[in-house]
Amino acid sequence: MINKYLSIVLAVVLSGCATMNNDVGGTFFPDGSGEYYDYKGTDELSGLEIWRLQDRNEYLYDHRAILVTLPSGRYNDARDVVKVLNNIEYEELIEKIEAVEAAEEAKYKKMLETDRLERQRQEELQAAERTRQIEMRAAERERQQARLFAEKKRIAELHRQKIINMQPVACDNMISALNANEVRAIRQYPLNQEYRVIGIAEDINVTFGDAIVRIKSDVDSFNGCSAEMTSFDDAEVVNVGERIDLFCSSWKEVNGSVYFNKCRPYRKVIANHFYKN
Numbered sequence: 001m002i003n004k005y006l007s008i009v010l011a012v013v014l015s016g017c018a019t020m021n022n023d024v025g026g027t028f029f030p031d032g033s034g035e036y037y038d039y040k041g042t043d044e045l046s047g048l049e050i051w052r053l054q055d056r057n058e059y060l061y062d063h064r065a066i067l068v069t070l071p072s073g074r075y076n077d078a079r080d081v082v083k084v085l086n087n088i089e090y091e092e093l094i095e096k097i098e099a100v101e102a103a104e105e106a107k108y109k110k111m112l113e114t115d116r117l118e119r120q121r122q123e124e125l126q127a128a129e130r131t132r133q134i135e136m137r138a139a140e141r142e143r144q145q146a147r148l149f150a151e152k153k154r155i156a157e158l159h160r161q162k163i164i165n166m167q168p169v170a171c172d173n174m175i176s177a178l179n180a181n182e183v184r185a186i187r188q189y190p191l192n193q194e195y196r197v198i199g200i201a202e203d204i205n206v207t208f209g210d211a212i213v214r215i216k217s218d219v220d221s222f223n224g225c226s227a228e229m230t231s232f233d234d235a236e237v238v239n240v241g242e243r244i245d246l247f248c249s250s251w252k253e254v255n256g257s258v259y260f261n262k263c264r265p266y267r268k269v270i271a272n273h274f275y276k277n
Helices: 002-016 073-166 171-180 182-188 232-236 267-274
Strands: 026-030 037-042 048-055 060-064 066-068 168-170 195-207 210-215 225-229 243-254 257-265
Touching: 026 073, 073 267, 168 171, 171 182, 171 195, 171 225, 182 243, 195 225, 210 232, 210 243, 225 232, 225 243, 225 267, 232 257, 243 267, 257 267
Parallel strands: 168 195, 225 257
Antiparallel strands: 026 066, 037 048, 048 060, 195 210, 195 243, 210 225, 243 257
């Protein structure tokens, strides 16, 4: 639009269809009367005054007036000076406008590129943070698993040492303790405790689907000890009259007799613990 207005001014000046105030610092108008012009202010870019004019067709334009400084001279001399000044001003103004527009466009592109780079940087930071959080959680899981594994291994080793160092309990000792004082016997031999039991196999049978090995007792003809085996395979290899050495998970008292639960051959338990460790 600026180019359009400048072209209008230039065409008017070059055509000579204008009058000129020859006073020093006078203002050039296409219409000598100037009665159709309203002063609008100064253009910051060009430094020229801005006037609003109305032509015969009632159209309004923004007209950049040309300030002319002439010490003296005829009307034609002044008009020649105006032509030269107008051409020079026009070229410089176009260059200045193009430079400003180019600078604004470069500034806008730079702003867009800066925004793009910032978004990219934020996305990269967020992606890096997500990756870091995932890695931290994975590392924490590994640490927890390592701690759990170490704790399980520690407990298993303590259990293994306990089994290895376990002192055997004879059936007759437990029967004697029960006959003497059942309360004291249960405190001496806690029910939910593992035991290594030794004795002589007196009978091997199946009761309610469980393989039961009865252990001989010499202290009580009516009460004795029985071991519930964990599998038929463990009970199958036991023979009546031979010495047995069992590892049992717990025991209970029934009518003055001792019943050991979930029993396995002691040597088999030891071998299995050594194999695992």
